[in-house]
Amino acid sequence: MFFDTHCHLDFAVFDQDRERLLKQAAEMGIVKCVVPGVSLQRFPNLLTLRDQFPDQIQIALGLHPCFIHEHPANAVEMLADQLNSATVCALGEMGLDGRPGMASEAVQQMLLEAQLKMARDRDLPVILHVVKAHEVMLRLLKRYALPRGGVVHAYSGSQEQAKHYAKLGFKLGFGGAITYARAHKQHRMVRELPLEWMVLETDAPDMPLEGYHDQPNSPLQVVKVAERIAELRQQSVQCIAEQTLQNAMDLFCIDQLS
Numbered sequence: 001m002f003f004d005t006h007c008h009l010d011f012a013v014f015d016q017d018r019e020r021l022l023k024q025a026a027e028m029g030i031v032k033c034v035v036p037g038v039s040l041q042r043f044p045n046l047l048t049l050r051d052q053f054p055d056q057i058q059i060a061l062g063l064h065p066c067f068i069h070e071h072p073a074n075a076v077e078m079l080a081d082q083l084n085s086a087t088v089c090a091l092g093e094m095g096l097d098g099r100p101g102m103a104s105e106a107v108q109q110m111l112l113e114a115q116l117k118m119a120r121d122r123d124l125p126v127i128l129h130v131v132k133a134h135e136v137m138l139r140l141l142k143r144y145a146l147p148r149g150g151v152v153h154a155y156s157g158s159q160e161q162a163k164h165y166a167k168l169g170f171k172l173g174f175g176g177a178i179t180y181a182r183a184h185k186q187h188r189m190v191r192e193l194p195l196e197w198m199v200l201e202t203d204a205p206d207m208p209l210e211g212y213h214d215q216p217n218s219p220l221q222v223v224k225v226a227e228r229i230a231e232l233r234q235q236s237v238q239c240i241a242e243q244t245l246q247n248a249m250d251l252f253c254i255d256q257l258s
C-alpha cells in the first residue's frame with residue numbers, strides 16, 4: 001500500500017480524469033492522498049473533493065508563499081475561520097521560497113509565522129514548502145516548537161539539515177526529483193537517511209518523473225517513486241511502501257485505513 005503525502009488533485013488540470021485517476025489509484029494500492037491547499041479561493045474545491053472521495057483523500061488548508069498574489073490582506077483571519085468548520089489533517093502548504101521573482105522574505109515570513117502559530121495553537125502538523133531557505137526555516141521551527149511537527153515536502157536541503165528537521169519532529173518528502181539520473185545529492189540522501197524519516201509524494205501535477213516530462217505528473221507515479229527508493233536503498237518495494245505508509249499515518253494521525 002502506498003501513500004502520496006502531497007499532490008494537488010484539486011487543480012483544474014485534473015478536471016477531466018480525476019475520478020478515473022482515483023479509481024486507478026485504489027486498484028494500484030495507493031490508499032491515501034493528502035491534497036494541501038494553496039490559497040483561499042481554491043479551498044471550496046478542496047472541500048468538495050474531500051467530500052467526494054472521503055476514503056482516499058485527506059486535505060490540508062494553508063497559504064502558499066508562491067500564491068501570495070492570490071491572498072487578500074485578511075487571508076490569515078479567513079484561514080482561521082475556515083479551520084473552525086473544516087476537518088483537516090494538517091495546515092499547509094506554507095513556507096519560504098527564496099527563488100528570484102517571489103515575494104519579499106519579510107512578507108513570506110510574516111505569512112508563515114502566522115500559520116506556524118496557528119498550527120501550534122491548534123495542535124496540527126504542517127506541510128512545508130522550502131526552497132533555498134532551510135536555515136531560516138529551521139530557526140523559525142526551533143522558535144515555534146510545533147508539538148506535531150510536520151513534513152518538508154520535496155526535500156531539497158542537506159543531510160545535516162535533514163537531521164535538524166528530524167529532531168524537530170519533521171518527515172522529509174521525496175518524489176520525482178530522486179528519479180533524475182543526475183540527482184546525486186538526493187540519491188545519497190535517500191540511501192543514507194533512516195527510512196523512518198521519509199514519506200513519499202508526487203507533488204502532481206508538478207515535479208514529473210524522469211522520462212515523463214510530456215504530461216502532467218499524477219499521484220499514480222508514487223509507486224515509481226517507491227520503486228526508485230527501493231532500488232537506491234537495495235530494499236524491497238514492499239518494505240519501502242510499508243514504512244513510509246506508517247510514517248505518513250503517524251504524521252497525519254490517521255489510525256485506520258478505510
Ligand SMILES: [Zn+2]
Nearest residue numbers: 006008093203
Ligand atoms: Zn505543493
